[in-house]
Amino acid sequence: MANLRHFLQEYSLLFSFSLSKFFPFMRWGRNLTEETVRADLLAGLTGAAIVLPQGVAFAAIAGMPPEYGLYASIVPAIIAALFGSSWHLVSGPTTAASIVMFSSLSALAIPGGPEYISLAITLAFMVGVTQFAMGAVRLGALVNFISHSVIVGFTSGAALLIASKQIKIFLGLEIPVKEHFYESVVYLWEHWSAFHPMVTFVGFSSLAVVIILRRKWPKFPGMIAALFVSGVVAAIFNFIFGEDKTGIHMVGALPRQLPPLSMPDFSAEVLQELAPLALAMTLFTLTEAVSIARSIALKTGQPIQGNQEFIGQGLSNIVGSFFSAYVATGSFNRSGANFEAGARSPLSAIFAGLLLIPLLMVVAPLTAYLPKAAVAGLLILVAWRIIDFAQIRKICSADNKEAAIMAVTFFSTIFFKLEFAILFGVILSLLIYLRKTSRPRIIPRVPNPESKHRKFGSGVALPECPQFKMLRLDDSIYFGSVAHVGEMFRLYREHYPQQKHLLLLTKGVNQVDVGGAELLMAETRERRKMGGDLYLYRLKDSASAVLKDGGYLDFIGEDNIFDSKEEAISKVFDRLDRDICSVCENRIFLECKTLEYKKPEDKKPEDEKPTKVKSTTTKKVSKKVGKIVRKTAAKKTTKKGAT
Structure with missing residues (x-):
């Protein structure tokens, strides 16, 4: 009897280990405690609050109706958290992915129209299938060729881009859309005196609340408190002086609607037409997602499994395409905010996706009182914390060649399109690897x-x-x-x-x-x-x-x-x-x-x-x-x- 019990225990452990390979949530789910669940719940609530205004903005960039940016932030985030390998990566719509999709699909259909939405959903399905296939055949090792210096340079450049996109909202300036980063910097330098003091004060109030709470009470949900305090400050200013004089703009009420069911277009003509774009988007989104996961893993020490991350991203896009979601990938903004909010496991991303549903139904009208400057201030703080200055100093002092590679990746991220900068970093890493192996000691x-x-x-x-x-x-x-x-x-x-x-x-x-x-x-x-x-x-x-x-x-x-x-x-x-x-x-x-x-x-x-x-x-x-x-x-x- 004892031998039978011992055999059953060993068989159970072996069966559980085998299942955990296909269901990663079985691994980290065993380590959940009341403390970690509480921390993940607060981080998820913060992420859900931040994605409300962001989702609408990303949808506008992608040429989609505003609510589709929120749809792409719900189901893909939950599936990617369940089947991915990173404990802090949060998937959803991103600026770069939205721009790439718009620039390609706008030549095939009218943005915002039914045909355009159908193509976007079909593209998400095709990208997901390709991502899943690459993970299934274990091509995740390809991301190991991205050198550490490339990741640090790309992360720092992307953080600067995030801050540059939010600075005009933070200062209350009407900066026209510029194609290049340096053009926005020049315009900001020439017109910085035109900023709105009250708008900037609201933005600084959100920063001050987060910084003070982080130092005094680090476990308190500082970002949520910052949004509440800045909302009260903005309401007082607008009540006393009027919105026209203060220049404080609110996010606005969001639509109340759950993600409707959808069906990709499986016609041979559409699949053939979208195949080249699907391949390019696959390489870009995978590189972006794994780069973000690895950049956060540098701070946490958590190992990232490339194959599992490919599978998680693939399933998130496949399932999301049946719930009106367009192409989703790892988000710098949401992942950085998730990490800074104290997330302990992928459960935080699941909470963020689930909490977004009641927020849409109940809290969506209240976003009419959420100042854009407060959200911009929090995103600027997240961007600042993403930059790893300690790693930059180590690379610069350790190896001049690695420092040069980091600098090249950083400046290419700033001065070129983000997707090209990522691919350039991958190519540069491969060239470095080939050069080293071609000259053995x-x-x-x-x-x-x-x-x-x-x-x-x-x-x-x-x-x-x-x-x-x-x-x-x-x-x-x-x-x-x-x-x-x-x-x-x-x-x-x-x-x-x-x-x-x-x-x-x-x-x-x-x-x-x-x-x-x-x-x-x-x-x-x-x-x-x-x-x-x-x-x-x-x-x-x-x-x-x-x-x-x-x-x-x-x-x-x-x-x-x-x-x-x-x-x-x-x-x-x-x-x-x-x-x-x-x-x-x-x-x-x-x-x-x-x-x-x-x-x-x-x-x-x-x-x-x-x-x-x-x-x-x-x-x-x-x-x-x-x-x-x-x-x-x-x-x-x-x-x-x-x-």
């Missing part, structure tokens, strides 16, 4: 005579064996790195012709493709022409697969593959020229002690031949190879010092 290794056990090191002043070179490779040998590795092999052969034997320490080599196998066989051939050979140490199974299957190991020789460094050195030592060993002063191997050292005066006259052994210490190497060796050693020393 090749480091000379020699035994340290000062070490008791002769540990291997890479010191630039350590002596080497005049007949035997050891090099460590730290990356895969594939078609992209063959040119660099082959050039380094050639340089070592030319500048150290007496070091005919080459031992490659391949512990860090994970893969060898056909091009890499051909290179190793060619190097073996060249070494044998010189009278030496090529040897491999600690070759991984993943790297040796192509070598074995292609017959390359037959040419290199199974006897030249070693799993023990001592065995490799002993085998190569037996093949060295004893005449050179007898006059060598380096004596770096333990095996060298077994040989008798002959001083020049002990040699017989007939043995006195002008044999010059070229020193292989980096003090006398050629400029090109010496520069590479010194640079590598300097980097290693710097890293050790930093550690």
